[in-house]
Amino acid sequence: MxxxxxxxxxxxxxxxxxxxxxQGEIAPGCAxxxxxxxxxxxxxxxPAREAVRRxxxxxxxxxxxxxxxxxxxxxxxxxxxxxxxxxxLEPELAGRARPRAHMALxxxxxxxxxxxxxxxxxxxxxxxxxxxxxxxxxxxxxxxxPAILALVETVWLQLGPTMCASYARLQGAGATAHHRxxxxxxxxxxxxxxxxxxxxxxxxxxxxxxxxxxxx
Amino acid sequence: MxxxxxxxxxxxxxxxxxxxxxQGEIAPGCAxxxxxxxxxxxxxxxPAREAVRRxxxxxxxxxxxxxxxxxxxxxxxxxxxxxxxxxxLEPELAGRARPRAHMALxxxxxxxxxxxxxxxxxxxxxxxxxxxxxxxxxxxxxxxxPAILALVETVWLQLGPTMCASYARLQGAGATAHHRxxxxxxxxxxxxxxxxxxxxxxxxxxxxxxxxxxxx
DNA sequence: GCCCTGGTAATGTGATCACGAACCGGGCAT
DNA sequence: ATGCCCGGTTCGTGATCACATTACCAGGGC
Numbered sequence: 324m325x326x327x328x329x330x331x332x333x334x335x336x337x338x339x340x341x342x343x344x345x346q347g348e349i350a351p352g353c354a355x356x357x358x359x360x361x362x363x364x365x366x367x368x369x370p371a372r373e374a375v376r377r378x379x380x381x382x383x384x385x386x387x388x389x390x391x392x393x394x395x396x397x398x399x400x401x402x403x404x405x406x407x408x409x410x411x412l413e414p415e416l417a418g419r420a421r422p423r424a425h426m427a428l429x430x431x432x433x434x435x436x437x438x439x440x441x442x443x444x445x446x447x448x449x450x451x452x453x454x455x456x457x458x459x460x461x462x463x464x465x466x467x468x469p470a471i472l473a474l475v476e477t478v479w480l481q482l483g484p485t486m487c488a489s490y491a492r493l494q495g496a497g498a499t500a501h502h503r504x505x506x507x508x509x510x511x512x513x514x515x516x517x518x519x520x521x522x523x524x525x526x527x528x529x530x531x532x533x534x535x536x537x538x539x
Numbered sequence: 540m541x542x543x544x545x546x547x548x549x550x551x552x553x554x555x556x557x558x559x560x561x562q563g564e565i566a567p568g569c570a571x572x573x574x575x576x577x578x579x580x581x582x583x584x585x586p587a588r589e590a591v592r593r594x595x596x597x598x599x600x601x602x603x604x605x606x607x608x609x610x611x612x613x614x615x616x617x618x619x620x621x622x623x624x625x626x627x628l629e630p631e632l633a634g635r636a637r638p639r640a641h642m643a644l645x646x647x648x649x650x651x652x653x654x655x656x657x658x659x660x661x662x663x664x665x666x667x668x669x670x671x672x673x674x675x676x677x678x679x680x681x682x683x684x685p686a687i688l689a690l691v692e693t694v695w696l697q698l699g700p701t702m703c704a705s706y707a708r709l710q711g712a713g714a715t716a717h718h719r720x721x722x723x724x725x726x727x728x729x730x731x732x733x734x735x736x737x738x739x740x741x742x743x744x745x746x747x748x749x750x751x752x753x754x755x
Numbered sequence: 756g757c758c759c760t761g762g763t764a765a766t767g768t769g770a771t772c773a774c775g776a777a778c779c780g781g782g783c784a785t
Numbered sequence: 786a787t788g789c790c791c792g793g794t795t796c797g798t799g800a801t802c803a804c805a806t807t808a809c810c811a812g813g814g815c
Binding site: 332333366368370373388389390391 | 797798799800801806807808
């Protein structure tokens, strides 16, 4: 019973919840209960608690007043910070991926960007966020920099719910133009242009978010 | 019994272990057992397990083959990555702290740097690492950027054991010169010089580490 | 009508137990 | 002598139970 399918139950629950949070499937401010998670996955409280604990350590969940945990409602200041982190780390990842990027990867990125545009046309917020993350993730995997990528992913995890919830205000604003610019820079091998395209893409994503919740 | 001192037992254990790991008091490669931790702190397995889980989520502990956890032995490549992260994020924090740095803070930093030099003279590895971290932490606290600071601290957490273990090879190499340069830049308010001093300090710390363990 | 107070339900915390897997040792067969 | 098997020990995993704390709501007093 300890290892039913492939890995431990707490790890399975952690991965599922993490993916759901990163893709914005759980609204900000939504409170999660350990007993509720345990019941949903058909397990006891123990593995559910450990999954919640790990998510809390990554900043995906914030402790409430009474030990409860919720998907955090990010303040404008915090969003700006997270955007600054993305603007610093992601161009670095792109720069490291560039020398290793072959044609197959570039074609794959173009495909993902097409999915991205399609979701954008269909006003599919979750689909857009998912495809956008896949685009960046696919590129950064080539950087062979797991430590940096892990850090960036924790930032995505914190931004995911808010980005998805605020999708409306950034939709249609040339969402995929920066992606195309990055793909073009990959083809020509121009690292400076690539880094700038990624930086612009990242800050554009966040400009729509930053400020509109400045009060809290 | 639920709240012995001030907070939950698992949180207390987490904080103590995290501090010990960050300051290099636990050697890399050292394996920790949940039962051992529970026995050491006089609690049951449950809170010990949660503390280990949180530390694992922050990268302070890595899972072994059989689910056991150890303080990670960083590869040369990973050290280079973590150094790159520090070189990107810490100048940003210093730049944000500069406009808010008053004379009291600068004096405090000078005091901490004196402690740093003293530990360096006495070949006190743990003391040097601790004072060095306190120097950076004190400066970055003024940046009012908790999200970035939290990320940088997880990097310190991962680097702590290796930095402390490899202290010998970087001792005496003008360890505190960059600190003095940063303090001078704070006095004159020159942001570019401050950022460069921090960047040089961070990369200097890691140059001694990078490469000597490149094999693993 | 409003606020305070008491009780009940819900939830987190932690201990204990049972189970399974991995590691380590000695003993036996070849 | 060496390789293999088999037993015990150690440890992580997960379930269950007991307890403290907190939130929520209803009822009564001012």
